[in-house]
Amino acid sequence: MGGQAETGILCKNELAEAIRDGKITTVIIAICDMQGRLMGKRLTAEYFLQNGLEHGTHFCNYLLGTDMEMNTPAGYLHMNWANGYGDWTARPDWSTLRVIPWLEKTAMVLADVVDExxxxxxxxxxxxxxxxxxxxxxxxxxxLCMASELEFYLFKDTYEEIHEKGYEAMRPAGHYNEDYNLLQATRNEPVYSKFRNYMTQSGIPIEASKGEAWIGQHEVNIRYADALTSADRHVMFKHGIKEISIQDGYSVTFMAKPDHRWTGSSGHIHVSLWDLEQQQNLFYDAQSELYHMSEKMRHFLGGVMKFTPDFTLFFAPNVNSYKRFAPDSWAPISIVWSRDNRSAGFRIVGDKQNLRFENRITGADINPYLAYAAMIAAGLEGIEQQIEPPAEFKGNAYGAKKVTQIPRYMYEAIDWWSNSETVKKLLGEAVANHYEHTARVEQQAYDRVVTSWERARYFEQG
Structure with a gap:
């Protein structure tokens, strides 16, 4: 199978050879839905080889008009009963073709969604x-060069067991805070090593993993690349470690705040701006006295900061996302920037070719394509409008006064989005309207539910 044993990446000719040799018997074609999940089909390798599938495979367009539970809410322009829920096409992007080492004789290719x-x-x-x-x-x-840092919780229960228990009394894989703690992480190293090694074997290079700031919480750093490649790696990593966990009797969650007593899970995004040949980091200016930040870096950062409230729905896409934003929680609440300050929404790190900034607002529950797109759109607008960021915030940003705060509830983020001409201008009205409707559906679903917290609080005393 050529050189894929080292990188996991295949070309079409190598795939055809592997199919003929019996080394690949299943080919997965996957698209990413609005919630950041992979959806698609498993094709027999023989069928794939005979038909070529140069133009892709069909799927029902409702996959881009569902909620988290795969319901089909009314109100979407493209997908509805009046239009008959027709087909779109998943067209393979062959640069993403790879072996999936944790599945037997399986390859996967990501696809773009196109009009048939x-x-x-x-x-x-x-x-x-x-x-x-x-x-x-x-x-x-x-x-753009970008990278994701993803935090998650590992549990000693299967997804089915947690579901049967009503998502109560879950068993995190640990019994004390494992932040950087090698001894505690060793207990789960058999599964963590699979996460790292299988991902690297499938062409998703992992730099490191470490314990995070609560019981059973862990973090994995994915190697940086161009923006599209990094987003592809992000969605495949999340999907992949869920599959590996299923095989080993564990479960993982990327929920932003699984429990109000626990540290939230972040999905930090690192970004830097380069020339077209990717030879020069345009964020770096040796003559600049402000941490060597170039004018382009200042303006890019200024745009991202100015329009963060407008784009928060792409940084915090679920009702639960907003419960992560809390003082002294390792998740920011203020839209400020600092040099190497983890209380700030944006952190400047690195130097020279490594100079970049980190978006600490984004949670582990983001759809990376959407969050990356929002950052790029806002940053480029900052360059075009020459938007200067505010002065650096120094000190504890949780106590910052008279600074812009991150929207604290989803309905606030919906208001920012719906009233934003910038969102419509940069994403287009169709995209703006589609994702506003998705957010309203999510908020309305939450608002209708009576929680166990409410019953415990009001059943007798109310």
Missing amino acids: KTGELIEIAPRSILKKQIQRAEDMGYR
Whole structure:
């Protein structure tokens, strides 16, 4: 199978050879839905080989118009009963073709969502949204390098066991805070090593893993790359370690705040701006006295900071996302920047070719295509408008006064989004309207539910 044993990445000819040799018997074609999940089909390798599938495979367009539970709420322009819930096409991006080492004789390729007749990208699809912003950057002469840091909780229960227990009395895989603690992490190293090694074998290079700031919480750092490659790695990593956990009788969650007593799980995003040849980090200026931040870096950061409230729905996409934002919680509450300060929403790190900034607002529950797209769109707007960021915040940002705060509830983020001309301008009205409706559906679903907390509080005393 060629050189894929080292990287996991295949070309189409290597895939065909592996199929003929019996080394691959299943080919997965996957798209990313609005919630950041992989959806698709498992094809027999023989069928795949005979039909080529150059143009992809069909799927029902409702996959980009569901809620988290796969219900089909009314109100979407493209997907509804009046239009018959027709088909779109998943067109493989062959640069993403790879072996999946934790599944037997299996390869996977990610696909773009396209119109069956025209072959044009469907603009509301998450990968399409990111590709539009990448093209805008390239038209301006820029390339983006990005990377994700993902935190998650590991449990000694299966998903089925947790479901049967009503998502109560879950057993985190540990019994004390394991932040950087090698002894506690050793207890779960058999599964963590699979996460790292299987991912690297499948072409998703992992830099490191470490214990995080609560019982059973862990973090994995994925190697940086261009924006699209990093977003692809992000969704495949999340999907993959869930599958590995299922095989070993564990479960993981990327929920932003699984329990109000626990530390939230972040999905920090690192970003830097490069020339088209990716030879020069345009964020770095040796002559700048402000941490060597170039004018482009200041303006990019200024745009991201100015428009963070507008784009918060892409940084915090679920009702639960907002419960992560709390004082002294390792998750920020203020839209400020600092040099190497973990209480700030944006942290400047690195130097020279490594100079970049980290978005600490984003949680582990983000859809990376959408969060990346929002950062790029806002940052490029900052460059075009020459938006200067506010002065650096020094000290404990949890106590910051007279600074812009991150929207604290989903309905506030919906208001920012719906009233934002910038969102409509940069993403397009169709995308803005589609994802506003998705957020309203999510908020309304939450508002209708009576929780166990409410019963315990009001049943007798209310």
